Amino acid sequence: MRRADLxxxxxxxxxxxxxxxxxxxxxxxxFSIPLTILPAPSDIFAALWxxxxxxxxxxxxxxxxxxxxxxxxxxxxxxxGIAVGWHRSLYTALYPxxxxxxxxxxxxxxxxxxxxxxxxxIPAIITAFLISFFPIVVNVATGLATTSPELExxxxxxxxxxxxxxxxxxxxxxLPYFFGSLKVAITLAFVGAVVSETVGANKGIGKLMxxxxxxxxxxxxxxxxxxxxxxxxVLYAAxxxxxxxxxxxxxxxxxx
Amino acid sequence: MAEAxxxxxxxxMAYGDGDTAVRAxxxxxxSIRKGEFIAVVGPSGCGKSSLMKLISGLHPPLSGSLTVEGxxxxxxxxxxxxxxxxSNLLPWRNCVDNILLPLEIVQPYRKxxxxxxxxxxxxxxxxxxxxxxxxxTEKFPWELSGGMxxxxxxxxxxIHEPEILMLDEPFGALxxxxxxxxxxxxxxxxxxxxxxxxxxxxxxxxxxxxxDTVYVMSNRPGRVVKKCPVDLPRPRELEVxxxxxxxxxxxxxxxxxxxxx
Numbered sequence: 435m436r437r438a439d440l441x442x443x444x445x446x447x448x449x450x451x452x453x454x455x456x457x458x459x460x461x462x463x464x465f466s467i468p469l470t471i472l473p474a475p476s477d478i479f480a481a482l483w484x485x486x487x488x489x490x491x492x493x494x495x496x497x498x499x500x501x502x503x504x505x506x507x508x509x510x511x512x513x514x515g516i517a518v519g520w521h522r523s524l525y526t527a528l529y530p531x532x533x534x535x536x537x538x539x540x541x542x543x544x545x546x547x548x549x550x551x552x553x554x555x556i557p558a559i560i561t562a563f564l565i566s567f568f569p570i571v572v573n574v575a576t577g578l579a580t581t582s583p584e585l586e587x588x589x590x591x592x593x594x595x596x597x598x599x600x601x602x603x604x605x606x607x608x609l610p611y612f613f614g615s616l617k618v619a620i621t622l623a624f625v626g627a628v629v630s631e632t633v634g635a636n637k638g639i640g641k642l643m644x645x646x647x648x649x650x651x652x653x654x655x656x657x658x659x660x661x662x663x664x665x666x667x668v669l670y671a672a673x674x675x676x677x678x679x680x681x682x683x684x685x686x687x688x689x690x
Numbered sequence: 691m692a693e694a695x696x697x698x699x700x701x702x703m704a705y706g707d708g709d710t711a712v713r714a715x716x717x718x719x720x721s722i723r724k725g726e727f728i729a730v731v732g733p734s735g736c737g738k739s740s741l742m743k744l745i746s747g748l749h750p751p752l753s754g755s756l757t758v759e760g761x762x763x764x765x766x767x768x769x770x771x772x773x774x775x776x777s778n779l780l781p782w783r784n785c786v787d788n789i790l791l792p793l794e795i796v797q798p799y800r801k802x803x804x805x806x807x808x809x810x811x812x813x814x815x816x817x818x819x820x821x822x823x824x825x826x827t828e829k830f831p832w833e834l835s836g837g838m839x840x841x842x843x844x845x846x847x848x849i850h851e852p853e854i855l856m857l858d859e860p861f862g863a864l865x866x867x868x869x870x871x872x873x874x875x876x877x878x879x880x881x882x883x884x885x886x887x888x889x890x891x892x893x894x895x896x897x898x899x900x901x902d903t904v905y906v907m908s909n910r911p912g913r914v915v916k917k918c919p920v921d922l923p924r925p926r927e928l929e930v931x932x933x934x935x936x937x938x939x940x941x942x943x944x945x946x947x948x949x950x951x
Contacts (some may be wrong), residue, residue, distance in 0.1 A: 593766050
């Protein structure tokens, strides 16, 4: 089992990533692409090392603003999702506004947030929240709607209230949908925080990249991108782990 | 003759209201004795399942009178257990915990469930043992075969010792051999507990093998076109299904239902 694990889950993704970087390096050197257009991975990793202090400092800000926004979206999305799944008229009342709200590009909202809250972490947190909120609501509501009507009959015939059915059947049953949406939401929250930082902020990876771009330090811009990709993977993996921990029963096909 | 437990008099029932209402049941009169095993057969969409919803109090009748134990039915009965073609077991609960679900809902068990969980669990295990699921109590639904899931589903319908057991094509999705096995399991359960059973099915052999009385319903809107008492002696073994007497009853029922051949 461990051996198979190694050859299926560890080596192939690692190998693919390394090959990608090697190809990139080869292309950059073979065609001597200027540093200001596309820096080679070696340049990027060098910049990453050289500027590690400001990069870590700014990554930290982006990370915690993302997580705070994500946490708010998780709680808010779960509650609103349950509310919308609870009552049909609540669903019809809120849905158009929700969809409309989700369609507004969040970049356009950031200036307003800066106007209200000033340059700082709050606009990033709110943007992360706004962008990751919607998929959670939709998924929770969808999950609640999958309750088997027959099982509902079984329980209603016993005198179960709507709350009983929600607590015993619908909510546990919608957990796979909820956790599935968290994986989408965490990466979106990250995007939201960085977008907000690039529009206006005094800290964060987005801000760092913006400054580096202004100074034509393209290798730092790319170093920022690498950090973002890495953090994104870590956050996604952490969420996926939580998902598996809580809804293992929904993944039974894969562990057998 | 035992007293009537369920009595329907000139019952009609419809889904929806006003001009768009769809009549599901029309002018049905029947009565079910305490401890009687009845089967309702008929073409698909004839309102067999509606009859179940009606008697369990999940859907009100349009007209007519419906009483259970002499009292008119006004809402969910609470003294019924139901099982369907799909077992509907919760995948995040193991077998025993699935079966305890009704006890978390219905009184008087509900108020005692936290203090007496161990006792209830024991009761659930005994029930599972009695249908041949010994050793599977801690297994999750996906670890059980279709027949086992269906046995567990019937246990869930019985755990709160209901007055009436309602089964809506419970064996419809099973292979022929498993189905016959479960017929015998259901026969034994009913014999032992003397529970009143209403079985909705379109398998005529199933109906005749298990029931004391078979009701044949017509196409929608459903009416009872024939009440057929089955006088085969009990306990019945599977061999009885090959007897001439049995075949005659099945043949007679088949001719009542019609349809193209």
